[in-house]
Amino acid sequence: MLILVLTCVLISAALIALAALWQRFSVPAPELAHEKALYRGFVADVERRVAAGEIDAEQGQEEQAQAARALLKVSDTAEETASFKPLYGYVALGLVAVLSAWLYLFTGHPDLADQPYRQRLQAWTTIAKSDPDSLSPQKMAAVLRQGQVEHAREVDYWLFLGRIDMMAGNNYDGAQDYQKARALSPETFTAWSELGEALTFVGNGTSGREARQALQNALKLNPNDPRAHFYLGQRALEDGQYEDARGHFNAALNAMSPDDVSRPQVAQALAAVAPAEAAAKAMSERISGMVASLEAQLAADPENADGWARLLRSYDVLGHKPARAKAETAMRAHYARRPEIIADILTKAQTRVGSEGEAK
Structure with a gap:
């Protein structure tokens, strides 16, 4: 001081x-x-x-x-x-x-308590009791979160709080709210698609797998859940499963009412399937042509180590596992006495090696 x-x-x-x-x-x-x-x-x-x-x-x-x-x-x-x-x-x-x-x-010194926020929270709480629709989702979430100790064992409380948190853009908090509801009532939990949506926004990896499982559980309870179909369609599109993506998007549209505000978003996602499929097909044809060229070059010159790496990489992209295994067996046989080159080729096969169309 x-x-x-x-x-x-x-x-x-x-x-x-x-x-x-x-x-x-x-x-x-x-x-x-x-x-x-x-x-x-x-x-x-x-x-x-x-x-x-x-x-x-x-x-x-x-x-x-x-x-x-x-x-x-x-x-x-x-x-x-x-x-x-x-x-x-x-x-x-x-x-x-x-x-x-x-x-x-x-x-304004740092030792003072945050009295203005407490006062605002009290004011929001008063408004929530008389005119809740006038509060923004962010303010309503703050008001509701005051009751998390009192209503800790109530499934409906966590479901409602989860929806408000999602509306407020608090995706992580929303996912946590739904997880608590699921923990309280795993057998009767009916908001699986909402949990899947929240987990989709939170992140990939483990959250991504959990999101898919939650969305699939939602369809088991309600095969016409449009939210679950939409997000599963998005995941199928990302994975290159175009027919599955079409099926989920069409199912979502069929389950929605004509005036549903989400219809344009789902329709736009459905329209994006065909261009994505065409682009993937063109890429696959391009890679297939490159593979045929590489196979011919390696038959004439098996000393092309980078060519072997590109060939293995191309089979990985195409998903041709048997052809990839056959090519790796041929490569190992050729470099049987030079294990260091085999190791280098396998390492390079994990990333792009030069230009895909380049021949050496």
Whole structure:
């Protein structure tokens, strides 16, 4: 605290010193008489331009009026400057610094509790009791979370809180809420698709597998669950299972009412299946052509180590496991006495090696 006070005092002194230096070395403002002379010259120039036809009379009057207003402003400033006492300015600066420090010490130091948020939360709680629809999902989630101890064993509480958290964009919290509901009632838990949706947004890896399982459980309970079909369709599309993706998206659309706000999103996803399938087919044909070329080159020149790596990689991309195993057997037989080259080829086969169409 002492360091803070000393800092405020030093800041005050620095402000006063800067003000004194500015007052001492600043250039004096022009005299009012000089401004009047400039005004008269400007008016004379305007009159000359009007007479010469360079501007019309109306524009000339407007420019003279603007110049007059500028002169009046300079006159007022000159009077204020003449009545200003530098000492008053120094004292004012010092008072501002001291008052700022005082306000911080009593209203903003880190030791104070977060009273404004508590007050806002109390206000939101009051509004939730009388007009809950007026609260944003973020505020409603904060209000509901106050009851997590009191309602810890209630499935409906966690389901509702999960939905509000998802609406608020708190996907991780929403997933946790649904997990608690599932833990309380694993056999009767009916919001599997909501859990799957939350887990889909949370992340990949384990969450991704759990999301798929939750969505599949949702379809076991309700084969016409549009949410479960939509997210399973998305996963099928990502995995290149285009017929499955079409089936899930169509099932979702058939289960939705005509005025469902989510229909355009599902329809857009369904429309994206065909282009994705066509692109994947074109890529597969390109890789197949490259594979045939590589096989011919390796038959003629089996010393092409990078060629073997590209061939194995291509079979992995195509998903041709038997062909891949056959090629690896041939490669190992050729380099049987050079295990270090075999290891290098297998390592390179895990990543792209040069250009896919390049032959060596």
